[in-house]
Amino acid sequence: MTLSNDAASPEHDPVSPAPAPAPLAPGATVGILGGGQLGRMLAMAAARLGLKSHIYTDEADSPAFDVSADRTLASFGDERALAEFAAKVDVVTYEFENVPARAVAILAETGLVRPGVEALAACQDRLLEKQFLAGLGIATAPYMRVDDAGALARAVAQVGRPSILKTRRFGYDGKGQVLVREGADLAVTFRSLGGAPSILEGIVPFRKEISVVAARGVNGAFAAFDVCENTHENHILKVTRAPARILPQTAAEAVSLAKKIADALDYVGVLAVEMFLLVEGGSETLRVNEIAPRVHNSGHWTLDAAATSQFEQHVRAIAGWPLGAAVRLGDLQGGEHVEMHNLIGQEVFAYGSLLAEPGARLHLYGKAAARPGRKMGHVTRIIPGA
Amino acid sequence: MTLSNDAASPEHDPVSPAPAPAPLAPGATVGILGGGQLGRMLAMAAARLGLKSHIYTDEADSPAFDVSADRTLASFGDERALAEFAAKVDVVTYEFENVPARAVAILAETGLVRPGVEALAACQDRLLEKQFLAGLGIATAPYMRVDDAGALARAVAQVGRPSILKTRRFGYDGKGQVLVREGADLAVTFRSLGGAPSILEGIVPFRKEISVVAARGVNGAFAAFDVCENTHENHILKVTRAPARILPQTAAEAVSLAKKIADALDYVGVLAVEMFLLVEGGSETLRVNEIAPRVHNSGHWTLDAAATSQFEQHVRAIAGWPLGAAVRLGDLQGGEHVEMHNLIGQEVFAYGSLLAEPGARLHLYGKAAARPGRKMGHVTRIIPGA
Secondary structure, eight states, rough: OOOSSSOOOOOOOOSSOOOOOOOOOOEEEEEEESSSSHHHHHHHHHHBOOOOHHHHSSSOOGGGGGOSSSEOOTTTTTTHHHHHHHHHSEEEEEEEEESOHHHHHHHHHSBBBBSOHHHHHHHHHHHHHHHHHEEEEEEEEEEEEESSSHHHHHHHHHHHHEEEEESSSSTTTTTTTTOOTTOOHOOOOOOOOTTOOOOEEEOOOOEEEEEEEEEEETTSSEEEOOOOEEEETTTTTEEEESSSSSSSSHHHHHHHHHHHHHHTOOOOOOEEEEEEEETTTTTEEEEEEEEEEOOOOGGTHHHBBSSOHHHHHHHHHHHHOOOOOOOOOOOTTTTTTEEEEEEEGGGGGGGHHHHHTTTTEEEOOSSSSSOOOEEEEEEEEEOOOO | OOOOOOOOOOOOOOSSSOOOOOOOTTTOOEEOOSSHHHHHHHHOOOHHBEEEEEESSOOTOGGGGGGGEEEEEOTTOOOOHHHHHHHHOOEESSSSSSSSSSHHHHHHHHHHHOOHHHHHHHHSSSSHHHHHHTTTOBBBEEEEEEEEEHHHHHHHHHOOOEEEEEESSSOOOTTEEEEHHHHHHHHHHHTTTOOOOEEEEEEEOOOOOEEEEEOOOTSSOOOEEOOOOEEEEEEEEEEESSSOOOOOHHHHHHHHHHHHHHTTTTOOOOEEEEEEEEEEEEEEEEEEEEEEEEEOGTTHHHHHHBSHHHHHHHHHTTOOOOOOOBBOOOOOTTTOOOEEEEEEEEGGGGGGHHSTTTOOOEOOOSSOOTTTTTTEOOOOOOOOOO
């Protein structure tokens, strides 16, 4: 039961476009596909604003269950469970881009899915994503489509070595990727990814990896957090620093690219655009690496050091509410910056010293098993300027 | 299942005092008696630190259910439900001081209750509370015990009129209180509170109401947030401002009184001490009004404007973890201050404009019915200095 009743549905007028759905009222329910730490932090942000959350996931022991009003444990192919879920929630969103498109299409038939199906489709397939970016005139790494070992040979001839073979779908944290070295047997390489439809990407000699975490509202409003720079270890994000140490015009260009992408997708919600920064001569140029149609690990620092967190911002956008201020907090003139460190696997056992460290803001995700490579939590610090 | 196993229990040694229980490990469960907005915000703070929460309440539709991993809906007199609850949680705390002492005693028999039973007992009875404070040499309003109409007449002769008759137990937000005016029929007045054991309190000519929200850890560490000043309407907190506009030495005295109280109770957790500020001549003096053995409405501003929120601080204390920094954020030299406004009853329907107000931090409690006098949410603003 929401706090106030929605206005009565306007009668359908076959001539004019469908009106935008009314903003959610407090007490409404946000359906979230996926129950990991992103879903967990989304659910808490929703609760702070008086919304309930309903987690739909196929994984038992999902961290988001601990903070959600309702939950469905079912396969993403279970159409009956999806229909029941759709009937119980007021808007559907997702915390991971690999949610099956068929599930999202079913949900979209009866309800509101934000970000929309088109945005998800463009981001969950690396080939479509690259083609979408090319269509906007946005530079990426060179790439070629690879559907079989023969195509891989042709792609290598074009793109060169070393290069990276990536499955078009279902990759994350370096999974679904293999480096194509000099001398590697291409048939073996192709089989190592299970023969899945893939692309071959050229390696970009980047100086830094940066990302833009931004939001677009239902009315087209756009707000980006400070561009941040990211350090990976074993293909997993290790450290995010905000703001990125890049030229001001490069930061402006990065935000402009993110806005172009969000506008083209008619996007609603938070998205992250990962980019490579190249330095040639004294000038910085950008190549877009990938688009995450969701809240993003490189935006976790906003929980502790921005006027609005990325999670609240996403909830505001999908609820049809005004975006919050995306400004970074702290003594900006004094050169303060923010660092977010992921706690991966056994690193979480440092929690005792992190709790005792003045100014360290600890976030733990409630996962019981500290497996290698698993994101168990993160810690944010505001670092005084020089 | 917690992240790491607790150390094996040491054998009991009848000579030395019982060792302090080991700190909780992430994954442990905090049991919370009461499911209102305080329990809800405690549960979210626990989740952020990787702890699960289990809400025990006798009220269906409790706001805290939306963000808790487990819940028990049962009477506080249901000894079997209490025992099952105690078996499933690692520490028990409470969000309201009117939890029946018998329930807490049952829980304390088998588990860890923080703050302890003694602290609760001292705070849930206005007579015992006043006697406790008197024993510490801490000034309060004048008062006398009133067990019947005859005692009320004697008390009025001593304390004077106007004065306030208050039930010893179960009062909050002005409930269980009646003003004793000139000419009022004392027998009628006494019956108007149901003939409950009461005290008569003299009215203190205060200039301001202030409060100290502070925490004490298992090792005796103590940390107070900025003293704040509070404005009430219809006996309900309306606005909290931090810091209070009082002399620095008065603020120091207020914190010192709170520490004296916490130490005397061997307190573990967050407590709030409400005080009256009197101005006589040019000097400020304090009278303690009441002690709340829990997180407190006048500490809500810490969610948005302190290095550690009162909810996180309480969780840290009862988990046996180090206290966090209690410093207020913002440009302190620049004279910034914080204001927290409660959204009471229909005021919650301002949520749309509050969401659109830059810098306003909105918190809604997920309550469906906006009844008069009901706390539906709050909003925090950081106000620039003069």
